[in-house]
Amino acid sequence: MGLLIEDDNDGGELLIPPANFSMVEDGVYRSGFPQLENFGFLSTLNLKSIIYLCPEPYPEENLKSLQSNNIKLFQFGIQGKTDPPTPMPKDTVLSALRVLVDVRNHPILIHCKQGKHRTGCLVGCLRKVQNWCLSSVLEEYQNCAGLKWRQRDLAFIEEFDVHGLRQCLYSIIYQYNGYGLKRRKLLYQEENLVVQEQHKPQATKGW
Amino acid sequence: MGLLIEDDNDGGELLIPPANFSMVEDGVYRSGFPQLENFGFLSTLNLKSIIYLCPEPYPEENLKSLQSNNIKLFQFGIQGKTDPPTPMPKDTVLSALRVLVDVRNHPILIHCKQGKHRTGCLVGCLRKVQNWCLSSVLEEYQNCAGLKWRQRDLAFIEEFDVHGLRQCLYSIIYQYNGYGLKRRKLLYQEENLVVQEQHKPQATKGW
Numbered sequence: 001m002g003l004l005i006e007d008d009n010d011g012g013e014l015l016i017p018p019a020n021f022s023m024v025e026d027g028v029y030r031s032g033f034p035q036l037e038n039f040g041f042l043s044t045l046n047l048k049s050i051i052y053l054c055p056e057p058y059p060e061e062n063l064k065s066l067q068s069n070n071i072k073l074f075q076f077g078i079q080g081k082t083d084p085p086t087p088m089p090k091d092t093v094l095s096a097l098r099v100l101v102d103v104r105n106h107p108i109l110i111h112c113k114q115g116k117h118r119t120g121c122l123v124g125c126l127r128k129v130q131n132w133c134l135s136s137v138l139e140e141y142q143n144c145a146g147l148k149w150r151q152r153d154l155a156f157i158e159e160f161d162v163h164g165l166r167q168c169l170y171s172i173i174y175q176y177n178g179y180g181l182k183r184r185k186l187l188y189q190e191e192n193l194v195v196q197e198q199h200k201p202q203a204t205k206g207w
Numbered sequence: 208m209g210l211l212i213e214d215d216n217d218g219g220e221l222l223i224p225p226a227n228f229s230m231v232e233d234g235v236y237r238s239g240f241p242q243l244e245n246f247g248f249l250s251t252l253n254l255k256s257i258i259y260l261c262p263e264p265y266p267e268e269n270l271k272s273l274q275s276n277n278i279k280l281f282q283f284g285i286q287g288k289t290d291p292p293t294p295m296p297k298d299t300v301l302s303a304l305r306v307l308v309d310v311r312n313h314p315i316l317i318h319c320k321q322g323k324h325r326t327g328c329l330v331g332c333l334r335k336v337q338n339w340c341l342s343s344v345l346e347e348y349q350n351c352a353g354l355k356w357r358q359r360d361l362a363f364i365e366e367f368d369v370h371g372l373r374q375c376l377y378s379i380i381y382q383y384n385g386y387g388l389k390r391r392k393l394l395y396q397e398e399n400l401v402v403q404e405q406h407k408p409q410a411t412k413g414w
Binding site for chain 1: 220221222223224226227228229230231232233248337338339340343346347350351353
């Protein structure tokens with residue numbers, strides 16, 4: 001029997017999620033920068049990886065916590081607020097997205113500093129891969145960014161092209177389900193970190 | 208291999224989550240009132256139940272969709288905005304909370320009209336059961352309510368006493384783990400829908 005509380009939590013210890021924490025999908029979480037007081041809460045998530053979206057080095061005590069919990073750090077250095085604004089780098093977001101959609105990295109936490117703009121853009125792109133309608137994607141971005149939402153982030157999410165990545169993901173699924181040769185050819189034409197282990201041809205199962 | 212997209216979604220059909228949709232926990236979702244155009248998206252959640260927090264009857268087409276998908280409806284009629292404001296009914300929220308923490312009802316969607324106030328209060332109470340610190344509980348409520356957040360909802364969440372429910376849940380877990388007689392007595396003293404099937408005494412396993 002499962003319950004929504006932890007067996008070993010005796011009700012005495014308060015759990016302190018990082019600022020702006022929320023759940024995105026099964027095994028995918030987002031938040032602002034985790035502080036020391038959040039480590040107890042984070043340990044309840046059994047994280048396998050973290051996607052960190054800032055260029056600044058990861059603090060020593062956070063690194064130690066990752067090491068002792070065997071959590072892998074994927075860092076993608078995206079500039080925060082600058083004057084004039086730096087455009088969100090499409091290729092870097094795409095690389096982060098590839099790590100994010102690979103369930104071998106789950107449970108995974110995405111964070112930047114506030115968990116609003118860089119994190120919001122990456123989650124927005126994930127929603128597009130998932131085929132969410134744009135207005136829902138933007139609503140989610142705005143709910144998490146609050147009053148600090150940025151028009152240029154919305155534009156970035158709207159313009160971000162997930163077609164290549166999505167097609168590639170479908171190719172993997174079709175290959176896995178023995179969908180036949182046509183889709184598999186598509187797979188071989190595309191480069192994608194996620195598919196490295198699926199590149200070997202497999203026998204179709206009867207159809 | 209699992210991926211974050213649906214196998215049978217060919218990329219052509221847009222998924223339209225209900226307004227203010229988000230994931231609360233594994234198998235727990237929240238949103239505003241689902242409209243006809245959201246049914247396709249909702250079917251991807253494989254819902255087992257819905258907690259509906261308004262007194263108004265459920266619309267016929269929503270009921271039909273529930274029936275055809277074998278989804279159970281738990282309705283708890285809580286008044287929306289009134290003048291003067293009606294206080295949030297503690298007992299009703301507690302009853303809804305009991306349904307919510309019972310994983311036999313998962314995956315479950317909580318909704319009211321906007322998914323902000325009544326839903327926000329119930330989710331806030333769940334977070335208290337989960338031992339989240341109050342500031343994180345209130346931050347989550349505010350992120351989902353946006354500019355329409357209400358001071359009296361925050362006060363309700365803060366004052367809501369989850370001690371009895373939490374103790375009862377722990378009792379079940381301890382009983383399940385063969386924790387001994389002391390906790391089990393506590394269990395028998397409390398009435399709780401969630402524990403109906405666990406009321407039979409069980410042999411302890413060695414300790």
